[in-house]
Amino acid sequence: MKVEIHKLFDYLLDTTTEKPDAVLGFSLSSSPTLGAFLSDLDPNLSLDWNCQSFQGLPALRGHVLRQANLEKTCSPDDVLITAGAAEANYLVMRQLLQPGDEFVLETPGWPQAGVMAKALEAQARLIRREEADGWAFPMGALRAAVNARTKLIFLTNPNNPTGRLFSTEELSEIADIARQHGTYVLVDEVYAGLEWDGERRPSIAGIYERGITTGSVSKALGLQGLRTGWLICRDRELVFDAIILRENSSEIMNIMGEVIAEIALRPDRYHAAMTKARSEGETNLEMLDRFIEEQPLLSWVRPQAGLIGLARLHLDMGGEAFARKLLAPPYKTFLIPGDAYDQPNHIRLGVGGGAAVNLEEGLSRLAALLEELQG
Structure with a gap:
């Protein structure tokens, strides 16, 4: 049978022409040159x-x-x-x-x-x-x-x-x-x-x-x-x-x-690269964890490992609609909707990429959208 596209890749293909200012779903460590x-x-x-x-x-x-x-x-x-x-x-x-x-x-x-x-x-x-x-x-x-x-x-x-x-x-x-x-x-x-x-x-x-x-x-x-x-x-x-x-x-x-x-x-x-990856990942994870604790419209089970996790949206809006609204102006921030994992009431958040992904700015824009929707 023909291999069909899955939602994760479909969403990525559909959004590759966008030029986000920040990324909230980065799933790998910062890349060496x-x-x-x-x-x-x-x-x-x-x-x-x-x-x-x-x-x-x-x-x-x-x-x-x-x-x-x-x-x-x-x-x-x-x-x-x-x-x-x-x-x-x-x-x-x-x-x-x-x-x-x-x-x-x-x-x-x-x-x-x-x-x-x-x-x-x-x-x-x-x-x-x-x-x-x-x-x-x-x-x-x-x-x-x-x-x-x-x-x-x-x-x-x-x-x-x-x-x-x-x-x-x-x-x-x-x-x-x-x-x-x-x-x-x-x-x-x-x-x-x-x-x-x-x-x-x-x-x-x-x-x-x-x-x-x-x-x-x-x-x-x-x-x-x-x-x-x-x-x-x-x-x-x-x-x-x-x-x-x-x-x-x-x-x-x-x-x-x-x-x-x-x-x-x-x-x-390998040991030097992994030490760097863990340090950068933990720094971003702590920032993200604090952010979610302070947001009444978000909750999550903190990941035990890896660079991604699923956060629940306490909204009537589904994950994909939310992700597309966040990607559009004025927010211009990218993340993956939970729909890609059969979890439509969630969004995927990532802590990879080190400082280059501009996580703090991305969280600020996410907070602004949540405030808009809550209002």
Whole structure:
């Protein structure tokens, strides 16, 4: 079946011609420039493929395991470098799911999974997180949903878009539920490493033999333009199936993306970049949290991790109408409506981008619109 557009991308396409003065939904850390990497780049680097492995540069795959704390559990052969986490997710879903297969996914969650379920004619079974429960994951609902026909469970940790974290115990329980039926579990970890509440949670690839961890350098490191991500799985057949599919789509990775990502994930650089990302994110999160506390027309469950969260609008106006009004003059401020995540009474707020997104000014304009609507 034809892949249809989802609301998030539809809204982005519809608003790209606007020139906002401030952004309230920035979802990645501030981006470094190419100049930050020039001293480590070889000017004689061939712009052919890496000529070493179809799975990606070996050094890069080693860094991927190190940052996910999987060095003792997984090997570089368990890693496939992809064109972002989105391609990693796509390769898994496209190879595992056939028409009629059951596919368990969470809502709110990353919209890609729902789009692919429909396109692949898989039977989507939704696990609903509720705001009243702090967006906690309803484990009982998962246990009831998974059966012998369930091919894949798709989750995010931290949850995208609420920032709710799975605990280590919850991840182990998910693995136990899946293991009973031989079901694969994919956990998208694009925001891992940006925990505001405790330590980084373990990756499912290290917990469960059919666990698949996906991630990228896009969000926490602000390197979205490199289009460099990965999947990690101890099931070598699944990894090889993903290689086969990629051979018929993107075929190989772009060498500049691989090389710069390898540099960015070197331990010293990675730790410095993550320290900066956490500091900037926490500063913006505290500002946003104080703002929401003072606004009678807004409330939210503060994210435990990541750079985005959902805030409830206590208005008759829905999220998309509100977002479009905020984007128009005189406010000229951008955010994503909750409609993109099947939460029409919400708006997505982001704390990424550091000082460049002009968050304080954006909040001032948001306050002015709320005051107008309240009046």
